[in-house]
Amino acid sequence: MAANRSTSADRRARIEEMRRAEQARERRNRFLTIGVSAVVVLSLVGFGTFVLMKKSDEEDAKAAAAKAPISGEKSWDAAKLGRNHVETAVKYDMKPPVGGDHHPVWLNCDGDVYDKAVPEVNAVHSLEHGAVWVTYTKKAAEADVKKLKDKVSDTPYTLMSPVDDQSGAIMLSAWGKQVTVDSASDPRVDAFFTKYVQGKQTPEPGAACTGGVGADGMGGAGMGQ
Amino acid sequence: MTGRRTRYAAVTAVALSVLFAAGAVTVASAEREEAPRTPDSASADAGFARDMSVHHQQAVEMSFIVRDRTEDPAVRRLAYDIANTQANQRGMMLGWLDMWGLPKVESGTAPMTWMGMPVTGDAAGKDGALMPGMATRTQLDALREASGKEAEVLYLRLMTAHHKGGVHMAEGCVQKCSVDIERDLAQGMVDAQESEIALMADMLRKRGATA
Numbered sequence: 230m231a232a233n234r235s236t237s238a239d240r241r242a243r244i245e246e247m248r249r250a251e252q253a254r255e256r257r258n259r260f261l262t263i264g265v266s267a268v269v270v271l272s273l274v275g276f277g278t279f280v281l282m283k284k285s286d287e288e289d290a291k292a293a294a295a296k297a298p299i300s301g302e303k304s305w306d307a308a309k310l311g312r313n314h315v316e317t318a319v320k321y322d323m324k325p326p327v328g329g330d331h332h333p334v335w336l337n338c339d340g341d342v343y344d345k346a347v348p349e350v351n352a353v354h355s356l357e358h359g360a361v362w363v364t365y366t367k368k369a370a371e372a373d374v375k376k377l378k379d380k381v382s383d384t385p386y387t388l389m390s391p392v393d394d395q396s397g398a399i400m401l402s403a404w405g406k407q408v409t410v411d412s413a414s415d416p417r418v419d420a421f422f423t424k425y426v427q428g429k430q431t432p433e434p435g436a437a438c439t440g441g442v443g444a445d446g447m448g449g450a451g452m453g454q
Numbered sequence: 455m456t457g458r459r460t461r462y463a464a465v466t467a468v469a470l471s472v473l474f475a476a477g478a479v480t481v482a483s484a485e486r487e488e489a490p491r492t493p494d495s496a497s498a499d500a501g502f503a504r505d506m507s508v509h510h511q512q513a514v515e516m517s518f519i520v521r522d523r524t525e526d527p528a529v530r531r532l533a534y535d536i537a538n539t540q541a542n543q544r545g546m547m548l549g550w551l552d553m554w555g556l557p558k559v560e561s562g563t564a565p566m567t568w569m570g571m572p573v574t575g576d577a578a579g580k581d582g583a584l585m586p587g588m589a590t591r592t593q594l595d596a597l598r599e600a601s602g603k604e605a606e607v608l609y610l611r612l613m614t615a616h617h618k619g620g621v622h623m624a625e626g627c628v629q630k631c632s633v634d635i636e637r638d639l640a641q642g643m644v645d646a647q648e649s650e651i652a653l654m655a656d657m658l659r660k661r662g663a664t665a
Contacts, residue, residue, distance in 0.1 A: 263460060265464075266463075266464035266468050267467075269468050269471065270467045270468055273474065273475040274475070276475050276478075277471075277474045277478035277479070278478070280478045280482045281478045281481065281482060284481075339515075340582065383580070383584060384559060384561070385584075386558070418561070419561040419562045423561045426558055427548070428557065428558070434548070435548065439518075440518060
């Protein structure tokens with residue numbers, strides 16, 4: 230009997246052991262299934278999300294490049310810049326002026342390069358028509374001035390003139406916008422032209438850069454309009 | 455005999471994530487293959503709208519000048535027609551650029567690059583003639599100085615050359631532009647300006663001159 234009891238106890242122990250092994254295997258398998266599927270799910274979701282985000286990033290980058298502010302650019306609230314036509318002197322808050330009341334006749338800005346200072350009251354009217362105004366002081370390098378003159382004369386709706394008492398050596402202005410650049414090859418020159426030559430800031434889109442007043446101070450066809 | 459529920463849950467989760475990943479790839483690649491809804495900045499559509507606006511503007515300017523320099527009704531009427539037509543067409547093209555969210559100038563890109571024939575060279579040498587057919591500043595000044603028949607002949611010659619350059623560029627858009635309404639406008643420019651070139655040849659002959 231003792232032997233029998235011991236045999237049956239052995240068998241129970243073996244069965245118990247096999248059951249434990251079976252449970253352990255099941256646990257292992259369950260962890261494996263959960264683990265592997267979690268990895269698969271996470272990587273697929275991660276991949277899908279990456280694909281979608283990359284796509285939208287590409288679109289955002291394009292939109293952002295077009296809208297990106299130009300480094301160092303100053304802006305004025307266009308709603309507060311006067312737009313009246315006056316034939317009296319006007320005191321502007323910034324130099325060169327980027328907006329405000331101005332003379333009835335615009336300064337020709339069809340790629341016009343002026344070698345002498347121009348009346349601010351006429352140039353401001355050109356900015357209202359969508360022109361970019363390039364100004365420089367005696368501190369600007371001769372090569373830079375030459376390069377900018379070439380660029381301006383190749384670009385309708387721009388004009389250029391010296392302004393001796395401005396803060397920067399080379400400055401670019403549009404209606405309500407202004408930036409000082411380091412040189413003619415500063416990438417902000419192209420950026421400013423692309424953004425503001427007849428750009429969104431233009432108060433009077435479609436208005437002319439010809440037929441105004443020229444270097445000789447004589448009015449053209451549109452004189453007095 | 456791994457818990458049946460565990461296995462179901464795992465299979466379902468994997469299946470759903472496969473669907474999500476496949477969906478994401480489909481969405482992203484489908485949008486990429488579709489034609490862009492609006493032309494981009496380097497397209498012929500944008501390039502033509504920009505360059506022809508500049509080209510047209512000079513024709514408008516020349517026409518205003520000659521109207522101040524002669525009393526001849528035929529030349530004044532032609533100039534009136536050209537100034538109105540080209541100013542309006544210019545407005546259409548600039549309006550499209552606005553609607554497409556594109557700049558009016560792509561600074562640093564030579565004119566007519568979109569046609570595969572960029573206009574480059576010494577800026578000073580061009581004297582304001584930025585594209586084929588355009589008059590130089592010197593020629594415009596000569597027109598401002600001339601009067602009567604001399605102004606008429608000069609205008610007709612300058613405008614004939616201007617139209618020839620314009621027709622050539624408009625043909626480029628007819629071939630390359632993707633926006634129907636813009637291609638139609640370009641074809642309209644080709645037809646109208648070719649007919650005006652013939653008219654101007656006739657007007658020059660009547661004034662004892664040729665183009």
